[in-house]
Amino acid sequence: MKSSTxxxxxxxxxxxxxxGLAPAWAQSAPAPAxxxxxxxxxxxxKGCRLTFVVNNALGADLSKAAFEIALFNEAGxxxxxxxxxxxxxxxxxxxVTRFDLAGADCGKLGRVLINSATECAGxxxxxxxxxxxxxxxxxxxxxxxx
Numbered sequence: 001m002k003s004s005t006x007x008x009x010x011x012x013x014x015x016x017x018x019x020g021l022a023p024a025w026a027q028s029a030p031a032p033a034x035x036x037x038x039x040x041x042x043x044x045x046k047g048c049r050l051t052f053v054v055n056n057a058l059g060a061d062l063s064k065a066a067f068e069i070a071l072f073n074e075a076g077x078x079x080x081x082x083x084x085x086x087x088x089x090x091x092x093x094x095x096v097t098r099f100d101l102a103g104a105d106c107g108k109l110g111r112v113l114i115n116s117a118t119e120c121a122g123x124x125x126x127x128x129x130x131x132x133x134x135x136x137x138x139x140x141x142x143x144x145x146x
Contacts, residue, residue, distance in 0.1 A: 030057070031133070032057060032058045032059050032129070032133050033055075033057045033058070033133050033134075033135045034054070034056055034057070034058055034062075034089075034129075034130055034133050034135065035053075035054065035055040035057065035135045035137070036052060036053075036054050036067075036134060036137075037052060037053040037054075037136070037138065037139065038050065038051075038052060038112060038136075038137070038138040038139065038142060038144040039051045039052060039053045039096070039140070040139070040140060041106045041109060041140050041142055042106060043105075043106050043107075044100050046100040046101075046102045047100060047101050047102045047103045047104040047105070048100070048101045048104035048105060048106040048109060049098055049099070049100050049101075049106075050084075050098065050099050050101065050112070051096065051098045052084075052096070052097050052098075052099075053094060053096050054089055054094065054095045054096075054097065055093070055094045056089040056090060056091055056092065056093060056095075057091075057092065058091065058122075058125060058129060058133055060091050060122050060123060060124045060125045061088070061089070061090050061091045061122050061123065062088060062089040062090075062091075062121065062122040062125060062130070063088050063123075064085075064087065064088065064119045064120070064121045064122075065085075065086045065087070065088075065089050065117070065119060065120055065121075065130055066083055066084065066085040066086060066117070066118045066119040066120075067083065067086070067114050067115075067116070067117055067118065067130075068081060068082070068083050068114075068115040068117075068118050069081070069082060069083075069084055069113060069114055069115060070112070070113040070115055071101070071109060071111075071112060072109075072111035072112070072113065073108050073109070073110055074108050074109075075110070076110060076111070079104070079108075079109075080104075081115070082101065083118050084099050085119075109142050110142065110143065111142060111143040111144070112142055112143070112144045113144075113145065114131075114134065114136065114146040116131065117131045117134075131146065134146055
């Protein structure tokens with residue numbers, strides 16, 4: 001009797017091991033993303049200079065990308081709305097862009113909120129893709145997100 005159950009155990013073990021490896025075989029490609037990192041906020045001659053690192057992993061070149069942002073002060077009150085134009089963002093590339101915000105005080109900036117994508121254009125890119133695929137992060141003490 002012992003010999004008739006051994007093949008069954010081996011088959012069960014082999015099946016269990018193959019099912020356990022299935023996720024490694026079925027790895028899917030990462031979801032398209034437009035990563036936007038607030039990398040630095042530094043005082044400048046004009047006010048506050050925000051530095052962003054952008055990575056376009058949407059799978060298509062963007063000929064134009066611009067976002068309306070809201071700047072909140074340290075008390076959580078909206079200080080201003082402005083549009084940041086990142087211009088063209090080639091697919092698969094990382095780009096560093098700086099914006100000088102005239103009259104803004106970096107020390108009083110508590111939060112930067114992305115309200116909307118005012119422009120999101122490129123061959124094969126739908127206008128809503130920039131907001132839908134947006135991934136935000138920050139390396140500053142300023143809260144940043146959509």
